[in-house]
Amino acid sequence: MTELSALSAVPAGTRDGVLRFYFGPMDCGKSTLALQLNYNHGRQGRRGLVLTKHDRSGGPRITSRIGLGSEAVEVEDDLDLVALVLAHKPVDYVICDEACFYTVPQIEQLADLADDHGVDVYAFGLASDFRSRMFPATQRLFELADEISRLQVEVLCWCGRPGRLNARVVGGELVRTGEQVVIGDTGADPIRYQVLCRRHYRSGDLGDA
Numbered sequence: 001m002t003e004l005s006a007l008s009a010v011p012a013g014t015r016d017g018v019l020r021f022y023f024g025p026m027d028c029g030k031s032t033l034a035l036q037l038n039y040n041h042g043r044q045g046r047r048g049l050v051l052t053k054h055d056r057s058g059g060p061r062i063t064s065r066i067g068l069g070s071e072a073v074e075v076e077d078d079l080d081l082v083a084l085v086l087a088h089k090p091v092d093y094v095i096c097d098e099a100c101f102y103t104v105p106q107i108e109q110l111a112d113l114a115d116d117h118g119v120d121v122y123a124f125g126l127a128s129d130f131r132s133r134m135f136p137a138t139q140r141l142f143e144l145a146d147e148i149s150r151l152q153v154e155v156l157c158w159c160g161r162p163g164r165l166n167a168r169v170v171g172g173e174l175v176r177t178g179e180q181v182v183i184g185d186t187g188a189d190p191i192r193y194q195v196l197c198r199r200h201y202r203s204g205d206l207g208d209a
């Protein structure tokens with residue numbers, strides 16, 4: 001009994017932050033929810049920092065498909081997220097959009113922020129890449145997060161089933177090999193992404209799109 005309570009004792013005056021991860025396929029409203037969360041916390045007088053990587057706008061912003069936007073810090077691979085937050089003190093919470101593209105050490109830094117600095121971390125991202133394999137950063141978030149939520153905004157495959165997987169389409173064909181992260185068009189062969197149900201991801205049937 002004594003040992004247990006000693007182990008679970010939290011030093012007075014410290015407050016643990018929470019690490020939450022919200023995931024879903026493209027177009028499921030992740031960035032919209034990230035922006036809404038930022039707005040809600042800001043209204044309560046909490047001080048936040050908004051981070052993103054490879055946002056569709058191409059700039060240091062979060063943008064959502066329904067037209068909302070916010071200034072954001074672009075997360076380069078060598079950016080230390082603990083140092084970043086400490087440089088902006090006081091910070092109550094951090095919104096991490098496109099967290100699937102962060103490095104694994106950066107996900108560890110998010111856990112440090114929650115545990116050692118009392119910062120609440122809300123991370124958003126894709127679960128799997130175009131090969132239907134989990135992103136390394138996403139895997140680490142699944143392993144470390146206090147709470148994990150699949151976003152409920154329904155994205156449908158062309159057939160009407162729930163969209164689960166992000167297909168990469170090149171020249172009208174679903175491709176299953178290549179670099180894990182390719183953003184948008186890259187020269188001669190335009191690349192696009194399409195959300196499919198599991199059945200049609202596996203069969204490669206893109207419908208009429």
Ligand SMILES: [Zn+2]
Nearest residue numbers: 157159197200
């Ligand atoms: Zn389908």
